[in-house]
Amino acid sequence: MTSNPPINFHHPYQPYDVQLEFMRTVYHVLEKGNGQVGILESPTGTGKSLSLICAALTWLRTHKRSRYEASFEATAADMRGEPEWMVEAALRRKREELGRRWEEREKVLERVRAREREIEARGRGGKRVRVGDREREKESEEVDEEREFLIKNWEAGGDEEAGDGLDGLSKETRELMEKVGLGGAKGGEDGGEEVEDEIKIYYTSRTHSQLAQFISELRRPAFPPSIPEDMVAASARDGEKPTKETVKQLPLSSRQKLCINPSVARLRSLAAINDRCTEFQQSKSKEKCPFLPSIENLKQTHEFRDAALATIPDIEDLHRVGKDLQVCPYYASRTAIPGAEVITLPYPLLLQKSAREALGIKLEGNVVIIDEAHNIMDAVANVYAAEIRLSELRRARQMLGVYIKRFGKKLKGENRVMVAQVGKVIESLTECLNDQLNTKAEQGTVDSNTILKARGADQINLYQLIRYIQESKLAYKVESYVSHAEQEESSVSTGTKTATSTPVLHILISFLTALTNLTGEGRIFYEKLSTTLPDIKLSYLLLSPTHAFSSIASAARAVILAGGTMSPFEDYKAHLFPTFPPDKITTLSCGHVIPSSNLLAWTLVSTKPTPPGSSTVPDAFEFSFQKRKDPAIIRQLGLTLLNICSVVPDGVVVFFPSYGYLDDVVAVWQTKEAAKPHGTTWDRLASKKAVFRETKGGASEDILQRYSEAILSPGQQPSSKPRGALLLSVVGGKLSEGINFSDRLGRCVVVVGLPYPNMHSPDWKARLEYIESTTLSRLRQQQEESQNSPAALLSEAQAQAQARQAARDFYENACMRAVNQSIGRAIRHRADYAAVVLVDRRFAAERIKGKLPGWIMSGMVEGAEGKGLQGLMGGLSSFFRGKKGVY
Incomplete structure (x- = not known):
């Protein structure tokens, strides 16, 4: 039996083993297709975005080439019985024609790229005065109220498509777009119908900054053309070097990001911008938007399309091109959808069906990649x-x-x-x-x-x-x-x-x-x-x-959920893909690219060691809602942090369950103890490191800047004081997600307690009741379908117990996802190193440990639960002593 040859993913660097494992998994999920799902975890700092790009684009170009080959085989099959020379001639003509069209298209895009490079070289000094700008900037202060504000006649009924609150496309706009070949379901005259069938990758992330970072990464690798190599060679004439094929990427966004009409873009809210834009498009409107694609500016619209497909642009680039060509980037970008290979868009435009329809996005048979997917369920709810x-x-x-x-x-x-x-x-x-x-x-x-x-x-x-x-x-x-x-x-x-x-x-x-x-x-x-x-x-x-996610899950060829901390996986299966059989869902938790010696993970159960053979833990840390306000526990926590700050260099970040509890802890630490007249716990911490704390509603940027300056700013400190700063933060707060505590900013991350949501709050109570009731209904339905299999039947009490457990698992998983996000703030690249300390006896439970990311579990010190604070200090001292240049 021969093994499959290794896949060349065209990674611009030598990939690590964990990156190869990640890319192979993505590739195989996409290759299987047929509604496959991949739930993949790759820690921050392991090059997840670049690995996604290399795996997905390698598969896409390979898939396109195989479709060309399949079309030739189909042509040969249709000509079965004809003379061989006729078949060969027909195949040769088809190859040459397709190669010629591909070559011409790529040359057009190369000319656009050359023009863009020339413009960049010249620079853009001085502002161009564009048609209509002066007139719009000098809008009359007098308003014709009858025309401007009066509602036009409206009749109920008819089969006109309702607008959607997000995008607000009018009927007139839909008709106009179709007339000039800009409708989502129609291609342009440049081979649009043929490329419309091309498979696409829809890539989405939470924010425009994350999308911009992805686009920047997309510019790094180079991939082989989407047509077979012999066709590329056949398309070259007179010894010309065959044209390369740049990835065709298109960013989509809202009018708020793309509108170039000053009288519309100046409005504050997205809804008002949508309404004003569509108001300008009504058939009886006297104020037509001059930038809207039309027959008159069709040339500029197609120039916009070519520029979008030629240069791997971001949103700012599309806005600039639209202003330069005096054509609306929001609408003109749709002309590029048929020819695009990768379409990037923020969460709301993908997750809301009405938004997809308004933009002309067709998911059927295409690939959906959702990055930063650890919060995808919350993102759906927020939409x-x-x-x-x-x-x-x-x-x-x-x-x-x-x-x-x-x-x-x-x-x-x-x-x-x-x-x-x-x-x-x-x-x-x-x-x-x-x-x-x-x-x-x-x-x-x-x-x-x-x-x-x-x-x-x-x-x-x-x-x-x-x-x-x-x-x-x-x-x-x-x-x-x-x-x-x-x-x-x-x-x-x-x-x-x-x-x-x-x-x-x-x-x-x-x-x-x-x-x-x-x-x-x-x-x-x-x-x-x-x-x-x-x-x-x-x-x-x-x-x-x-239900809201089902239209995506059921339509796409494959869905990839990727994130730095996806563990635990069970919720995604149960609540996004509940009807999918196990063989359609692939999960992967990658290790980190750091060597094992660069991570120390420790579970601190108590300051005192557990006696050998004893099942009782003396003075155990337990920050449950009932016990965490005990001043003795809070003081023991302060003692623990004092010891940690004594041996950990640079930055220590501590995450607490809530802002309220952080306030309680600080209040105890700032209270003088009669038995310790030499200052409060807070003063003693401040003598070790500069102390900063996150506050609810406070400016996280200011705190982060001052914390960073305390660690990174040059200057001599007294030799008796270790370097660095201590940052007291909150799980789920502004500093627990999206903030980079790499290198010296995060040499130790401490998580205090398990941040369970308030299960008695109305929203969480309703969530848990809903999960319990829907799980029970599903189990009862399965019971009805399993009447012929008595062994599979559950009693009503067993079904109710399983339903309650499903609700508890969802509740616990929400807690652990928040913990894992906080842990992921520290180690951000291969050369980074840090310690992770989990302070609570409940972290020692196998059920909880099993919900930590795989790379944290692999770095967990075995038996740490019984070694107490003295054992932790020995472990930290040894860990940081082994790092060159720390002291």
Whole structure:
């Protein structure tokens, strides 16, 4: 039996073994296809993004070449029975034609790249005055209220597609885009229909900065062409060097990032920008946007497309190209979708179905890669979450009243009816929140059937009302008019203009849209707010991401979830892919690229060692909610940190379960003890290292900068004081995710306790109840389907016990994901080294240890649980003594 030859992933550097393992796993998941899922963990600092790129692009180019070969085999099969010379001639012509078209296309893109390089070499000194800029910058202060703010006639019914709150594409825009070949389902005239079938990789991450970093990495490797090598050679003429094929990448984003129309881009909220943009596209609008792709600027639109596909651009590049060519980057970027190989986009544009449809994104048969996927379930919930405050509802009612007073008599037919319905909904929600404001409880759950019961609002068709507000641009028109009226009034009375209004009607639309989600998967909560005036908010929370994510999971050829700390994996399987059989889900937890000697992982159960053979741990650390406020435990924790700071050089970062507990700990440490007159624990810590603490609502950038300066700034310190600083932070806080504590900034990470969420809070109580009830329903359904197999049957008590355990596992997994994120802040590259200390007896439980990342488990000191503080100090001293140049 022969083994498969090794795959050349075209990695720009010599990959480590863990990187090869990661790339092979990604490749095989994509190659299997047919709805495969990969849940992959690769620690930060192991080159995860570059490994994803090399594996996915190597597979994609290989797959494209194999499709070419398959098409030739199909042609030969269709000509079976014909003379051999005819078959060979037909195949030769097909190869030459496809090679010629590929070569011509790549040469066009190479010319664009050359032009871009020439522009960069010349520099961009001086501003170009573009057509229409001066006129738009000198917009008249006088506003034609009838034209600007009055709602146009609107009729219910018809089969027009409803707009979506995120993107707001109008019917007129859809028709225009299709006329000039810019629709999501249609290709352009340059072979668009053929490339439309090409498989694509949709890559998404949380933020634009993470996407920009990915794009930067994408520029490093070079991959073989997407057509067979003999076709590349055949396409070269007169000894020309065959054209190389750069990766064709396209970033997608919202109008807020891409709009180049000054009168639209200056608006504050995304919803207002969407509404104003689509307002400019109405067939009867007198203010057409001059940048919108049209027949007149089709040449510039295609130049934009070629520039986008030629240069691996980021969002800023697309914005610049659009301004240079005077064509809208938001809409023109869609012309590049058919020819793109990799499409990058932020979470919301991928996770929300309406956003995908508006952008013309087709997931069927394509690959989806979700990076930084440890928080994907929260990201899905956030996309569908919405909230509204009582103060905002009162403001919305006041704004609607101002608008009706001015334009009410001019509203006709459906407009009059629908505006009245908006008022009823606002009044009903206001009454509901007023009722909750008068209750004793500070927070709780609201029955979704009761929030619209007042004023007959429960009889209103919310779907139709949402569609009306979106298509009529009611929110934009009301808010624009009120803002205009208030500015005029302020200008007359004080001579100055006020700031524009808060877009409360857009907030209302988001909340109403959330109410139309499946009621079984969401809950509505109220929470009283600590403000100057009594206020309260309603929040919609999606309890399960299953249904919302199913349209992605079921459509894509393969889905890759990748992250630095994905452990534990069970939740992703249970809540994102619950119907997927085990053979369709591949999991991988990679080791780190650091040598084993660069990590010390220690579980500290107590300051005292456990006697041999004893099952009782003296004075055990347990930071459970019931025990963690014990001053004795807090003082023992202070003693532990004092010892750690004595031997650990540079930076020590400590993560606490919550801001409230950090406040409690600091209060005890700052209290003088009668038995220790030589200063408080806080003073003693400050004598060892400069001490900084994270505060709720505080500026994390300022703390991080001062902490870094205390460690990295040159200067002599007294020899009696170790170098560095101590940072007290919070798991789940601003410093626990996305912050880089590499090298000297994080030589030791200490995690204090297990940060379990408050299971008695209304949202977590609802989550756990939902998981328990849905698990029980699924088990009962399985029971019904297994009647012919008595051995597989469970009793009702067993089923209920399993359902409760599923809820407990979800709760515990949420805690451990937060812990793992905090741990991952330290070691960031191959030469880095650090110690990780987990302080709580519960970390010694096998169930908890099994949910730590594999690379942390491999570095865990065996038997550390019984060695106490003295053992930890010996381990830390030995570990840092072995590092050259530390002292």
